[in-house]
Amino acid sequence: MHKFLFLCFLGQVCVVGSTIQAQDVNSNSLSESKVANHPKAVPWNGSEQKGGISSAQNGALIYGEIINPDSLGPLKLVYAEQKFSGRISTGEQEVTLIQEQGMFLDGVLNSQKKKFRIQVPQDSMVYVSLLLDGRVLLEDYLLHPSDSVMISMDLGRMNIVFGGPESVWMEAQFATKRGGDNTFNSRILLEQDKENFLNQQDNRAQWEQYQEEFGPKLKIFDLGMDGADYAFSQLMDDDYAKIPGWNQLLVFKSAIPSDRFDLLQADLVGNYYAEILRSFRQYQYGIPQIKGQRELLDRMNLMLPELSRKIKIDLDSLEPNLISQGYYSLASEWVKLDRMISGEAFETIVTGNFQGGFLDKLLVGNLLDRIKFTADELKFWENYTVLIKSDTWKRLADKTLAKYQTGQVVDRVIWKDLAGKEWTLDDFKGKATLFYFYFSTCSNSEKYFKNYLLPLYQETAELANYQLVAVSVDDDQALWKSSLTTYSNTELINLNFPLSENKAWLNKYHIQGYPGTLLIDGEGRVLSFHLNGEDYKDYRDRFLKVLSTPSINSSH
Incomplete structure (x- = not known):
């Protein structure tokens, strides 16, 4: 029996499963004057983001304030020149934002608030996201190089307020994304x-x-x-x-x-x-x-x-x-x-x-x-x-292509199985291995495993001489073990690799969304980073082709 559960989460804004409220701080209504006088940003004044960003406007200016009742983790801004479908983008950059305590005379009157500011180095419209300790606060907001935006975020109250010249533009995106998240009827x-x-x-x-x-x-x-x-x-x-x-x-x-x-x-x-x-x-x-x-x-x-x-x-x-x-x-x-x-x-x-x-x-x-x-x-x-x-x-x-060169030997890594035993890449030497990465509660992982990956393995494993290993990135081992039969199979080797401790390794091998895969040869060299196909036949044929191809690229 195969189940497919579809929830539409396009452009969602998600903080600990709660709805965030948003408002334009400059106005309680939308006035026609804001259309006729769509403001251009002015040069950045005052102290700059550490790192030497010029005060002349050559990219979107972002000033932010944040209240987090939990301990403040790393606050990161991610922007991409071009986004395609799925996880693919080009020119993506990640910047860790420096959070500073408000000084009262700077207008930050609440001692709980920390502030940050940055000028995005861009020469065209980009998609911008804000992440706090891996949690998405704002995702894929469009900003022009001339834009100036102020953002106030109170995570205790699940509230976001936009200010500055582009407050209405940000509010339009927030409202549209929030409306798009309405899956009650789907x-x-x-x-x-x-x-x-x-x-x-x-x-x-x-x-x-x-x-x-x-x-x-x-x-x-x-x-x-x-x-x-x-x-x-x-x-x-x-x-x-x-x-x-x-x-x-x-x-x-x-x-x-x-x-x-x-x-x-x-x-x-x-x-x-x-x-x-x-x-x-x-x-x-x-x-x-x-x-x-x-x-x-x-x-x-x-x-x-x-x-x-x-x-x-x-x-x-x-x-x-x-x-x-x-x-x-x-x-x-x-x-x-x-x-x-x-x-x-x-x-x-x-x-x-x-x-x-x-x-x-x-x-x-x-x-x-x-x-x-x-x-x-x-x-x-x-x-x-x-x-x-x-x-x-x-x-x-x-x-982007340069990041996907195969033939490289995978870095040392330690996994643990259900009994707590440690596994390394040495344990898989001598035979090609397909690693399947997932996290429990991910319906896409369940669908992918049951309807593509497991049928592929059952059909081709003996003929093609490879092994399939399931790797959970759950931080909660109890959740991993209790959900194993939903997202994996007990007949496979099942390992745990907590995301919170191993994000750098996962990112290096392009495992940034789930489900993910990594195919290596018997010497521990990368054969393929991801498995996909337009349908199952295409998926199977392309996989078998990769498995029979030498792992060292002859071009680029």
Whole structure:
């Protein structure tokens, strides 16, 4: 039995599972004057962030104050020049912010507050996030080099206040993201056999009881049947008012410049449809493909041409944008959908439908997605240089590609098993090993393991001569052990590697989101950083190709 639980968390703001309130400190209402006089930032005055940032405005200025009832951990600002879909970005930088005590005469009257300031070194719009000791406070907020922003955060009261010239711009993003997090009406469980699931134990009685109670309602669908119909109906619906966050965004339409509204619209609409389409491809279509359920596939194949036309209309209705992650994600998903129909190569479809800088971005994004999986795609880069026109995009890709060189020997590491015994890489010498990293409570890890990784291992392990090892990054060992059968399998080697103590090692090998994988050869050298594929067959074929490829790159 396979379960797929979908919760939509696009652009969420999350602090210890609680909702953060936000407000614009400059106004209780949105006035037209703020549109006509959209202010430009003034040069930074006063003391600078340590590290020698110039006082002349050459990047967004951020001043912040924070109250944290817990001990203050490292406060970090992360910004990225370009964000693609999933975890992929280029030009990403992380800065640890220096927190200082307020001095009273500087206007910080509350002794509990600490302040920070920074000027982001940028020459174009970037996505900016704030993290406190690994917890996300603000995620993927767009800032222009001319922007000036003040942020006050009281984590005890779950409250955020924006000030400064761009307070309305920040509030627009906050409100839209918060609206997009409303998943009360979209709790979905996908089952191979809905009736069989409901007939187990007292599932039906419990489900029917909760359907009558006030609260969220869980929808249960059969994969490839009413589940596919539901996803299809969502994708075919062109009423943007049904998109979580849309009505909140409309409130700010007259309060922010039109180009910025178009940018937020592209992010919101693009990410919404792209996420549903990705789920449709990978699960509604992908799982029946794994199972060889031809009738279900034939049924869904009839939907694809109409779906492709509608998604292309959605894409064309949005303002083409090089910055927007949502616009890129929807375009990339549409190309993959069209590829399912036509069988043409990704680059063939892209070059026939897009042009200019966005064409370059799609090609680079596709390459970076492929390079995560297998480094033999480094050779494929030479084929793309003919198609990519911009030297800037080529340089951005080159910088990222360099981080994915395989053949390097993995650094020494110590894991512990269920009995507390220590394991090192020496224990896996002589045989290729696929490490699967996850954390308990991660529904994506559960889906990935049960529907891709475990079937792959059961089908190919004996033939390909490798072993699968599950590594939990849970800090709570009791949680790891009690949840093991949900996210792993007791027949595997199961190890623990607490995230709080080992973040640097995990980051080095690109295990920054979960589930994650790392494939090494019998000598402890990297063969691949991530495993993915457009469907199970593609996933399996690419994995076997990597496993049979020497681990030392011959290019770059």
